[in-house]
Amino acid sequence: MSADFHRELGLIIGASRVLVAADDVAPFCTDWRGRYSGNALCVALPGSTEEVAAVVRACVAAGVAVVPQGGNTGLCGGATPTGGEVVVSLRRMNRIRAVDADNNSITVEAGCTLHAVQEAAREADRLFPLSLAAEGSATIGGNLSTNAGGVQVLRYGNARELTLGLEVVLADGRIWNGLRALRKDNTGYDLKHLFIGAEGTLGLITAATLKLFPRPRTHATAWVAVPDPASAVRLLGRLRDAAGDNVTAFEIVGRPALELVLRHIPNARDPLLGKPAWQVLIELGGSSDMGGDLSATLERALEAAAEDGIVNDAVLATSEAQTAALWALRENVSEAQKIEGISIKHDIAVPVSCIAEFIARADAALRAAFPEVRIVCFGHIGDGNLHYNQSRSDAQSNDEFIAQTGAVNRIVHDLVHGLGGSISAEHGLGQLKREEVLRYKSQTEMDLMRAVKQALDPRGLMNPGKLLSKVGAGALHADPASL
Template identity: 55%
Template sequence: MSDALFATLQQLLGAAHVHSSDEAAQYLTDKQGRYTGQVIAAVHPANTEEVAAVVRACVALKAPIVVQGGNTGLMAGATPDASGRSVLLLLDRMNRVRQVDTDNDTLTVEAGCILQHVQDVARAAGRLFPLSLGAEGSCTIGGNLGTNAGGTAVLRYGNTRELTLGLEVVTAEGEIWHGLRGLRKDNTGYDLRDLYIGSEGTLGIITAATLKLFPQPLAQATALLAFDQLAQAVAFLSHARAGFGANLTAFELLSADCLALLREQFPDGPQPFKGASQPWFALIELSDNHGEQHAREAFERVLGEAFEQALIADALIAESLAQSEALWLLRENMSEAQKRAGRNMKHDISVPISQVVAFVAHTDAVLQQHFPGVRNFTFGHLGDGNLHYNVAHPLDSTVEAHMAQYAELSAMVHDSAHAHGGSISAEHGIGQRKVGMLGRYKSAVELDLMRRIKQALDPHNLLNPGKVLEVQP
C-alpha cells in the first residue's frame, strides 16, 4: 500500500515534492522534542487542487493525513504517530497573498504564509494584522487557524477566530469548500468556519483564509507596573479597562520569580525593578489612534488615579520605542529563559479573571503540600484570564525526578483550573499531549457532540487521528 501511495503522490505533485520518512526527518519531531513519528511520505503541494488530490489519494488507500505548518505548536498536534502509515502534508509552497482589500479591510492569504509575513503585508498596505506571538517568525496562518492561536493582543483584537472572516478548506473527502467570504455579517446557517478554526487538522485542511485588518495605531505607550499583591493587578486591570477602553491592547503578567529568572538567564538583557520587593509585575500596552500626546495623557491620567487608589505600587513608563522594545523583550524571552534553566512543567490554563487570585493561591498551596519546594514561574495574558502556570523542580531535586511526576502534578493544576471555572488549554490546543485529559473535564454530552461532529466531517477518521479526540475505530 505504501509504495503504491508514494508512487501516486509523486505522479500528482512531481517527485521533487514528495519525500520519504528519512528525507523528512526534520518535520517528524514536535517542537519540544517529546514525540517522533514516521510517515509513508511528506508532501509539499503547490495549490489547493493539489491538496485535494493528495487527500483523495490518501482516502482511497485509507492513509491518515497529518497537516503541519511551522511545527511551533506546543501540543505535538502536527507530529504524525510512529506507525508509519500517515502522509504528512506541508503547506510551505502555499504562501501566496491572494488579495489585499483596503476598502473591506481584509487580507486573503494561503495557509502556508508565515505570520510575520502577513503582518508585514498588512503594514505595507497601511493596516495592522494584530495577531502577535513569540513564534511569529516561523508559525503559519494555517497553524494559527488550526490552533485558534491567541498571543499578546487578544485583549483588544481577539483570538485568531475573531480575526477570521472566511476560509477555504479541503474536506476529509478531498472536496474544496470555497468559503473565503469577506463578510462581517452572514447568518446563513451553521458556521462551518468556526468549526474548522481550532480543530487542529482533525476536521479539514485549511488552505487559505480571509483575515480582518485594522487601522495602524498612531501611537503606542508601554509600561511595566509593580504590584504588592496579585489581587492589586486584577483590580488595576479593571481600572485600566475602564480608563483606556478598547485602547488597552496588552496586559501581560510576570511574577517576581519570572523577572529573576530573566535576569539570571539574560544577564545582558533589560533589568527593570532590580532589587524591588513586589511579587507581581505587569507589562501593559496602549494603542492610540489620536497620537503620542493623547496616549501619554491617557497614561498619566489612568496611572495617576491608580497610584491614588493604591492599585499599583510602582511604574516604569517607556520613554522611547527602544525602551518599549526592551520591556517587551522581557515577555518575549520568557520561553527561552525557561528552556535555558532546564525543563519545567507547562500549563496553559485559563480561568475567569475574577478567579485568577483564588486559582493561584489554591494551586500554589496544593502543590507545596504535595510537592514541597517546587518553584512556580507564573506569567501570561492576565487580560484574557490565561496564565502560563509553569512549575520547575525543587532546588534540592533534579529535573528528571520532577518531570517523572508530571501526570500527578499536572492533574492537580488542571483540576484546580477546572474547579475555578477554567479550561485546561487556553490557547495551545489539545494535540496529542492532552488528548487523554479531555474525558476528565468535559461532560459526556459535550464529548459526544464533538465525536458526532468528527464522525460527520471525517467519517473514516483519517484527518490527524489521535489528536484532540480519542475516536474508537
C-alpha cells in the first residue's frame, strides 16, 4: 500500500521528489532543538501550488495525514511528524513572484527564506522588517504559521501585522487565492488571519503578499548596562519620548545569557567592563535625515538617563562592523544555549509594564524551589516578550532538573497568567505546549478553536497533534488559581 501511494505521489511531483529512504527522510523528522523526533511515511517536495494541492488531495483520498514543513527551525515541535504522516516540504517553492515598490508590497512563495525576502526588498530599495536569528534558514511559510515576531516588532509589528494576503491549500485540496495587496478590504471575514499562527493545522500556506516599508537610511546602535530590568523599562520610555518610532529594537540580555555566548561563540567579546548583570541592545533607524542625527539623539538620551541613574555604562557602535558584532551577541544566545545543552525554555509575553515584576517574582520563586537553577533571560523587552529559560550547569544535575519541567512550568506559567500574559509569545504551541495551554485558555476559547478546526479540517489530517490537544471539546479546564 505504501509503495502504491509513493508511486501515486511520484506521478504528481516526480519520483525523485518523493523521499522514502530512511537516510533521506531522517533530517525532516527531528526538530532544530533535537527535542522531538518522529517518523514519516515519506517526504514530498512539490514545486508549485497546484502540486501541493494535488499532493493534499492524494493524502485525503488515502486517509494519510500531512505535516507542512519549511526550514524546520521551529522550537516547539510544530513541524515534526509524530508517526506515519507525509511531510510536505515547501523548500522548492522559493520564488519571489512580484515586487510592487509603489504599493510597498511583495508577493513570495512560502519556501522563500526570510533572508531572501529581505534581500528582494532591499533590491527594490525597500525594507521587509521581520528579522530573527534563524532568518537564513527559516522560511516565510513557517514564519506566518507561527506568527513570528523577532527583534523589530516594537516598530513594525509581528508577522500577522505584516501580511496583506495569503494563498492557501485547504485541507480538502482546494486552493484559496487571497493574495490581495490591499490595505483596505472590508468585504467580510478576513480569512487570512485564520491561517496565520495556526501552525499548519487548518491548511498549507503556499504564498503570501507582505508589506514593505521605506528602507532606513540611517541607524544608531548601542549596548547599554542598566541596574535592573525596571531601569530598562524606564529607559525604553525615555527613548520613545526622544526618538518616537525611530526606536526599532530594544532587546534585554541577562548576564548568564551573555556568558553562554562568550563561552561558545567564536570571536564574541564583552562590550563593557565590570560584567554588568543586565544589558540592553538598542537600535534606532530612520528612513531619511529629516529627524536629525540619530546617533546624537541616542547619545543625548543615554547621557540624560545616566544622570538619573537608569544607565550605568554604554558603548555606541561607530561602524557597521561594530553594529554587527553587537547584534551577534544577542542573536547567538539561542545557538549558545543549544551548544551548552538542554534547558527548560519559556517564550512568554506580559505587558511591558509588568516585565520587571515578572522577572523578580519568577527568579525568586524558582531559586526558592530549585536553589542551583541557572536562569537565562533575554528577549524583546520592547514588546513584552521574554525568552526565560532554566537549566543547571552540571550535566548530571541538569538531567535531574529537566525531569522537573512540569514544576518549573507551573511556577513560570501561573505567574505569567496572573499578570495577564501569554505562555507563547512568538514560537507557537506545537507539541510542546498543546496540553499546557489548556490550563490557561478558557473552555469557550478552546471550543471556538476546535470549532474552526472541525469546519476547515473535519478529518483531522492537517498537522495532527499540534497546537490543539487530543482531548475532546468537553475537557475539564483547571483554573490556575484553584491549584
